[in-house]
Amino acid sequence: MNPQWQFPLEALRQTPSTVSIQDEMSRRQRGIDWLMRMGATLNMGLGPCLTGATYFHRFYMRRMLEDYNELEIAATCLFLASKTEENGKRLEDVVTVMLAKVHGIPPAEVAGAYENEAKSLEHLVLTYEEVLLEVLCFDFDVRYPHTYLADIIATYDATSPDPILHSLIDCAWSVAHDSYRTPLCILLPPQIIAAASFLFAQCLAEGPNSPSLTERLEVANSTDTRWRQVLGISENDVQQVAGK
Incomplete structure (x- = not known):
């Protein structure tokens, strides 16, 4: 972009x-x-x-x-x-x-x-x-967070009967979609919006006992790196997710 x-x-x-x-x-x-x-x-x-x-x-x-x-x-x-x-x-x-x-x-x-x-x-x-x-300026290039979300979701078993997983996928997609009601698409790269949508959806899908966003970022920054690897984002990018 x-x-x-x-x-x-x-x-x-x-x-x-x-x-x-x-x-x-x-x-x-x-x-x-x-x-x-x-x-x-x-x-x-x-x-x-x-x-x-x-x-x-x-x-x-x-x-x-x-x-x-x-x-x-x-x-x-x-x-x-x-x-x-x-x-x-x-x-x-x-x-x-x-x-x-x-x-x-x-x-x-x-x-x-x-x-x-x-x-x-x-x-x-x-x-x-x-x-x-x-x-x-006749620049029509636009990239969506949904593309990166699809890459994350592809690493999960979409045929799983787990209701939390399906709720997570639906919620992440909705969060990314609703982000366009704000100017977020001109503030952050789409992969950062995808990461934020995914992490926020995790918190919502897992309910009140879900780890906090800070705890999730700490885990994602160390052992559970699947979403970071898929998105190809750095530790600085993770801090952007936390900040926005």
């Missing part, structure tokens, strides 16, 4: 937006929720949605929320991601789904009731796409 897209934590307090950091995080979350819901309705699959979410967080490191509405940028990021991930969706379909959600009606009813609004929004998305391409 291009290092220009990994930011220090303090950069979140220095974004172009002038709203409070609490408001910015809330609006980022709102935009991502919107993007994911649209992607699900369009049957786009996980990859394009995660790519669109990454574009979204990158965009607002260089542009102001006050100038670009998060819901409109979410739709634009999803539309671009559908192309870069070779899951192309027609602009008309993306806009139809967006307006259906805005007005709380079935997508089939949008064309007749909101034709003019749809045309206006299509033009806006195309305009914003040009801005998005400029902000991204």
Whole structure:
């Protein structure tokens, strides 16, 4: 991943937006929720949605929320991601789904009731796409923590009837997915997010008697090194997991 897209934590307090950091995080979350819901309705699959979410967080490191509405940028990021991930969706379909959600009606009813609004929004998305391409510097490379999680999970027996194991796998996947509601994907490498998701899921899956995160890191740093070996991460990387 291009290092220009990994930011220090303090950069979140220095974004172009002038709203409070609490408001910015809330609006980022709102935009991502919107993007994911649209992607699900369009049957786009996980990859394009995660790519669109990454574009979204990158965009607002260089542009102001006050100038670009998060819901409109979410739709634009999803539309671009559908192309870069070779899951192309027609602009008309993306806009139809967006307006259906805005007005709380079935997508089939949008064309007749909101034709003019749809045309206006299509033009806006195309305009914003040009801005998005400029902000991204035409760099479309995105990597997901889910890829690294799959590598960890592959070292376990997926056919095992152990309910804790299956709960662990489901939980780790959900944690990694939900991390996109925050800007974590532009703060840490995907393998670090995968490690954090896996360790956090272990704590949740094993219940109140589960070892603490600190204890788990100490063990993982000495005897149980399976997940570290799979991810190829160092002791410094482990400290990042503990810190985030």
